[in-house]
Every structure is written in structure tokens, then in C-alpha cells.
Amino acid sequence: xxxxxxxxxxxxxxxxxxxxxxxxxxxxxxxxxxxxxxxxxxxxxxxxxxxxxxxxxxxxxxxxxxxxxxxxxxxxxxxxxxxxxxxxxxxxxxxxxxxxxxxxxxxxxxxxxxxxxxxxxxxxxxxxxxxxxxxxxxxxxxxxxxxxxxxxxxxxxxxxxxxxxxxxxxxxxxxxxxxxxxxxxxxxxxxxxxxxxxxxxxxxxxxxxxxxxxxxxxxxxxxxxxxxxxxxx
Numbered sequence: 001x002x003x004x005x006x007x008x009x010x011x012x013x014x015x016x017x018x019x020x021x022x023x024x025x026x027x028x029x030x031x032x033x034x035x036x037x038x039x040x041x042x043x044x045x046x047x048x049x050x051x052x053x054x055x056x057x058x059x060x061x062x063x064x065x066x067x068x069x070x071x072x073x074x075x076x077x078x079x080x081x082x083x084x085x086x087x088x089x090x091x092x093x094x095x096x097x098x099x100x101x102x103x104x105x106x107x108x109x110x111x112x113x114x115x116x117x118x119x120x121x122x123x124x125x126x127x128x129x130x131x132x133x134x135x136x137x138x139x140x141x142x143x144x145x146x147x148x149x150x151x152x153x154x155x156x157x158x159x160x161x162x163x164x165x166x167x168x169x170x171x172x173x174x175x176x177x178x179x180x181x182x183x184x185x186x187x188x189x190x191x192x193x194x195x196x197x198x199x200x201x202x203x204x205x206x207x208x209x210x211x212x213x214x215x216x217x218x219x220x221x222x223x224x225x226x227x228x229x230x231x232x233x
Contacts (some may be wrong), residue, residue, distance in 0.1 A: 003028070027041055085117050094152065096152070096179055098153060098154070098156070098222055102219065109219045110155075112196065116144065118144065121140075123156075124139070139156040139158050143154065168217065168221030171201070177223050178223040178224070180226075184228065190216070193226075201217065206230075209230060211230060213225060214226045
């Protein structure tokens with residue numbers, strides 16, 4: 001047996017034991033929440049490959065995700081796995097749309113961070129007016145995708161009606177205003193952002209030795225969160 005095979009078979013006990021403990025706590029808490037009469041599909045304790053750790057405190061759910069994720073290049077990494085505790089809904093997140101002031105600058109920023117452009121187009125017509133709810137809706141769009149293919153952004157610049165300037169959103173304001181990315185090297189990502197004149201709002205924080213993360217102000221005032229997962233000890 002070669003060294004690589006030995007390394008694959010010998011997971012550090014501390015990480016393995018902690019992972020098993022969190023999975024057990026999640027299952028037990030799910031059983032308590034479901035009640036003694038739970039039965040049928042999705043019954044408490046039944047394991048599934050995917051699903052949210054909805055019964056664990058947030059910090060333990062994040063720790064479970066970090067411990068469950070395989071190590072290696074992000075392009076080859078799979079998310080942590082845990083038992084499903086809620087019925088699956090037949091819905092997928094397609095993309096997050098962001099109106100920008102300068103489409104080319106926004107594309108340059110996100111592609112430098114590692115996203116790629118899937119396509120570009122100009123959209124207008126009666127169907128667009130109806131779907132969006134604006135008369136004369138006319139936009140130039142670009143769809144970008146993360147390297148793993150799971151995350152997409154739709155950036156769009158309004159040609160008509162005239163774009164409305166707004167004050168950049170603050171982190172505590174109600175509404176949808178942030179997009180978050182996981183990165184392998186936060187310092188490298190911040191250096192890339194800095195070349196576009198984008199810097200952290202305050203600094204880089206460490207969350208429970210699980211993640212290093214920060215908020216920065218991207219193109220057109222977009223709030224962007226960057227987070228680096230730390231290797232479980």
C-alpha cells in the first residue's frame with residue numbers, strides 16, 4: 001500500500017470524532033423536533049446525501065460543513081453532507097441579478113476573482129416589459145459563472161429606462177444587497193479586488209477558526225463577501 005493510500009485511510013481522529021459527534025447531535029435534535037410520531041418519507045433519523053443542518057446552532061452547522069468537506073482544490077471539492085430534515089422542494093437557484101453602472105468594469109472585477117462569462121446579450125421587447133414590469137425595458141446583460149458551475153451572476157446595465165442612482169446599501173439595511181463567494185486564498189482575492197479599487201469595509205475577521213471573511217465594496221457599490229475556509233484541526 002503506497003503512502004497516498006495510507007493518507008486517504010487515516011483521517012485525523014480529532015476531526016473525524018468531532019464530525020461524527022456533530023452528525024449525531026444533528027440527527028438527535030432532528031428527532032426531537034419532529035416528535036415521537038414522525039413517520040413516512042423524511043422521517044427523523046433517516047439519512048440523505050444533502051440537506052440543511054437546520055437543527056444545529058449556526059456555528060455548529062458551519063463546523064459540520066467544514067469538517068465534511070473533502071480537502072483539495074476547490075474545483076474538485078464537494079460540500080459537506082448531512083441528513084436531510086425537511087422535505088425537498090423542486091426548485092433551484094438560477095442566478096442573482098445585479099444592476100450595474102459600468103458593465104465592463106463589473107465583468108472585469110468578477111472575472112479577475114475567478115468567474116467566467118457564459119454569455120452576453122441585449123434584452124428588450126414586450127415580453128421583457130411584461131416580465132420585469134417596466135415599459136420600454138431595454139438592458140445589456142452578461143451572465144457569469146463560478147468555476148464549479150453552481151453559482152451564477154446576471155449583471156445588467158439599463159439602456160432604457162434611465163438607470164436610477166441609489167446610495168450604496170449598508171450591511172444592516174433591509175433588502176437584498178450582498179453576494180458571497182468562497183475562495184481558496186483570501187489574501188490573493190483581496191489583492192485582486194484592490195487592483196480594482198475595492199477594499200474591505202473594515203478588516204478581515206476569523207469566525208471560530210472555521211473561516212476568514214470580510215465584506216468589501218465592489219463595482220457600482222455592490223457589497224461582496226469573500227470567505228476562506230480554514231483547514232479543520
